[in-house]
Amino acid sequence: MSETQKYVGAVENAVKILRRLTQIDAPEGVASIARETGLNVSTTFNILKTLVKERLVVFDEQTKCYALGPSVMELAAPFLGRNPVDTIRPLITEVSQRHRVLVALWNITPTDRIVLSDRIVPPDVVRADMRQGARLPALVGAVGRCVAALRGMDRAALETAYEGLRWQNPPGFEAYWADVQKAAHDGFSFDFGNLFAGLNMAAVVVRDLQDVPRMGLSAVSIAGQKDADGLYQAALALRGARDAIETNVFGRPPPPMASRAAAGGG
Numbered sequence: 001m002s003e004t005q006k007y008v009g010a011v012e013n014a015v016k017i018l019r020r021l022t023q024i025d026a027p028e029g030v031a032s033i034a035r036e037t038g039l040n041v042s043t044t045f046n047i048l049k050t051l052v053k054e055r056l057v058v059f060d061e062q063t064k065c066y067a068l069g070p071s072v073m074e075l076a077a078p079f080l081g082r083n084p085v086d087t088i089r090p091l092i093t094e095v096s097q098r099h100r101v102l103v104a105l106w107n108i109t110p111t112d113r114i115v116l117s118d119r120i121v122p123p124d125v126v127r128a129d130m131r132q133g134a135r136l137p138a139l140v141g142a143v144g145r146c147v148a149a150l151r152g153m154d155r156a157a158l159e160t161a162y163e164g165l166r167w168q169n170p171p172g173f174e175a176y177w178a179d180v181q182k183a184a185h186d187g188f189s190f191d192f193g194n195l196f197a198g199l200n201m202a203a204v205v206v207r208d209l210q211d212v213p214r215m216g217l218s219a220v221s222i223a224g225q226k227d228a229d230g231l232y233q234a235a236l237a238l239r240g241a242r243d244a245i246e247t248n249v250f251g252r253p254p255p256p257m258a259s260r261a262a263a264g265g266g
Helices: 009-023 030-037 041-053 071-079 084-099 141-151 155-163 173-186 228-248 257-263
Strands: 057-060 065-068 102-108 113-120 135-137 189-192 199-207 213-222
Touching (some): 009 057, 030 041, 041 057, 084 213, 113 141, 141 173, 141 213, 155 173, 189 228
Antiparallel strands (some): 113 135, 199 213
């Protein structure tokens, strides 16, 4: 029996505080930080003192408020100027290895296509190969359902677009429309053998700072390899990777702590 993974609570709390400080435009007091992170004031104060000592946070004696410190840039410096894919690849590799699926990274083009730019898969997992550079219409599959959800397309416009899509096993517009509405709520979507017979997929879409869909992430499994719950857990992991990419590559503020907790996992 494998041991339950143990995490260090103090480190998790410090990360919560640092993430909170990235979300605000002005320094903030300890009581407000504690309230927004769900920590008690004493714990928050002690962690902040340690972060100040390490120069990850600075403290203003006059206002009694805290802000990010210069050592944050020291930690971030190795990533500056890198190809964004170098930042993304470790995230999708973790999802692939933990959930034993092929994870595909798609670029969403201005010409309404998605283009496969990278793929990661554990070497011992049987999978359908996907050629790098492969192109698909932006609205098909699990990624396409998420793209349609983020674009907020009305029913009539989406039905017209759907009629021009090709599937090996078409889901039918009513089912597709329902999936798009669910994707708008959940932040991820599924395709069970519709786009390609015998392949099940979960997907999310990454937005830039202007809410434009820029990338898709899909977890791909041969039918029968993973049950519905296994693919759902992979979808949650993709959503967590999406949040990290949106924040660290495109500069979007991270989701509020309460929203992430309510969403469950990720």
